[in-house]
Amino acid sequence: MTIASVLISKLPSVGTTIFTKMSALAAEKGAINLSQGFPDFPPDSRLLERASQAILTGNNQYSPMTGLPMLREAIARLIEGHYGRKVNSNDDITVTSGASEAIFDAIAALVHDGDEVILFDPAYDLYEPAVTLAGGVCRRVILKAPDFRPDWQAFSELLTDKTRLVIINTPHNPTGSCWLEEDLESLWQAIAQRDIYVLSDEVYEFIHFGKSAVSVHQHPELIKRSLVVSSFGKSFHLTGWKVGYIVAPKALTVELRKVHQFVSFCTATPLQQALAEHLIAEPEASAGLSGFYQQKRDVLRNALADSRFTLLPCTGTYFQLLDYSEISDLDDVAFCEWLIDQVGVAAIPVSVFYQQPPTNQRLIRLCFAKEESTLLDAAQRLARL
Ligand SMILES: Cc1ncc(COP(=O)(O)O)c(C=O)c1O
Known part of the structure; x- marks a missing residue:
């Protein structure tokens, strides 16, 4: 053997x-x-300077598991400034090692054996393996060229009593397309009467052309059962730092943090410190x-x-x-x-x-x-x- x-x-x-x-x-x-x-x-060189200073001045031990309070508060202000939505920085925001960890934690926390998860293909490559490892099964709605807008009839036909999670991504990798307000409303209408969560991957939230991008943060109903994922890697040209965050209602955040504390416990403290200081000093950075x-x-x-x-x-x-x-x-x-x-x-x-x-x-x-x-x-x- x-x-x-x-x-x-x-x-x-x-x-x-x-x-x-x-x-x-x-x-x-x-x-x-x-x-x-x-x-x-x-x-931005000022961000690099802040990270160097954070390391040199001794911010080199574990941060709180949920993320540095100063960073979570800065994120709450960013969300309020950008989306006009107030979030509780203690209960609703968790800092993670990139959006990838946030997505993985959310899926591991919410998907049970045999649960069905709806993806929109083409889809970012992390979603399916994370669902498979959690014991779930992916069902797919195909987005068609050239505009890659979802077919809501096809989506509704995929819903079953086993559907537990829908993963959406707007602005969308790889197609460069963005959902419209009516797409979020169609999603809500389709799932309103069912026990389904939404994982909204919005890592490109600050990169959109023409009309402003829609966000689940702005949908008053969807947001009550959604987890919204962001990435400083995309917003500050720092993909190698792998610092992201996930915003979700308290009950979902409690479950998500149970996974996060054993996957990474916390994200590099000096990088969190630098990002918090940067967001405070340059509130218009994004x-x-x-x-x-x-x-x-x-x-x-x-x-x-x-x-x-x-x-x-x-x-x-x-x-x-x-x-x-x-x-x-x-x-x-x-x-x-x-x-x-x-x-x-x-x-x-x-x-x-x-x-x-x-x-x-x-x-x-x-x-x-x-x-x-x-x-x-x-x-x-x-x-x-
Ligand atoms: C759609 C999407 N989600 C998540 C991620 C992962 O982001 P991070 O590097 O912060 O883990 C990426 C990175 O390319 C992405 O394109």
Whole structure:
């Protein structure tokens, strides 16, 4: 008997993520990496200075399990300023090690064996493994190109007595689409008479173009049974800090914290300290984020406007989808490998975000959280195709 022969994987279909694979391939081939979603420019230097000071002045031990009170209070003010909603910083807010931990904790706390969880495909890749580990089963509503709006009839048909949780994500990764107020209302109408919770992944809440993004924070009914997830990684260009938070009614927060205290107990104290001080000193820090990214989106879109790619609408996030049907018949994974090898640009194939990708859909995702020169260089290569 070998260890491998008796090992039964709890996640047999999970391998290395496409993000790791494409980033590694991009590094190996020296390609411009527009695949993984992280900025190639530095965060605000004042925030970095605050983090250095927090470390040097001794904020290096465990914080309270729920997060530094000063940070939770600053988050409560941010939510009130942005959404006009008052939340209790002691009972409703928990600081986590990135949005990822918050999502994982919420699913582990709420999903029981055999419960059904509704996802909207394409979906961020963390949701399904977390549901599977909790013993739940995912059911999926397909979002269709080009606008990726939910089909509420299809959603209602999936609801059963076993449905326990719906996971939503707006602004949406990977499609760059945003829900409208009427979508939140349709969701509420569909679940109002059932015992269903909502996990709302809003990590791109401050990155939206044109109309303001809708948030579950603003829906007076949904919010009573929702957990809303945010990420400082996205809002302050600090993906490597992995500091996020989750806001939920007290009863849900109590259960969520039971998981959080054993998964991580707390998040890096000096980083929490730095973020709290920054939010206090620069209360408008996230206000300029949409304009900042809209400019990058437009640089990329303008540079590709005359190319043979079709640009799908992008109303939020820092992701732009491109349809390459006019250029190649390859499937999207093969096309992305070819792009790295032959064109020197790394992208993400959109099919990996689906359980069952639509046939003949030829879409790739580019991340435009990059310096303008990087975007122009990549677009120039792509426009030659
Ligand atoms: C939709 C979505 N949710 C959650 C996360 C995870 O955020 P964090 O890095 O704060 O864990 C990401 C990161 O890419 C994301 O795109």
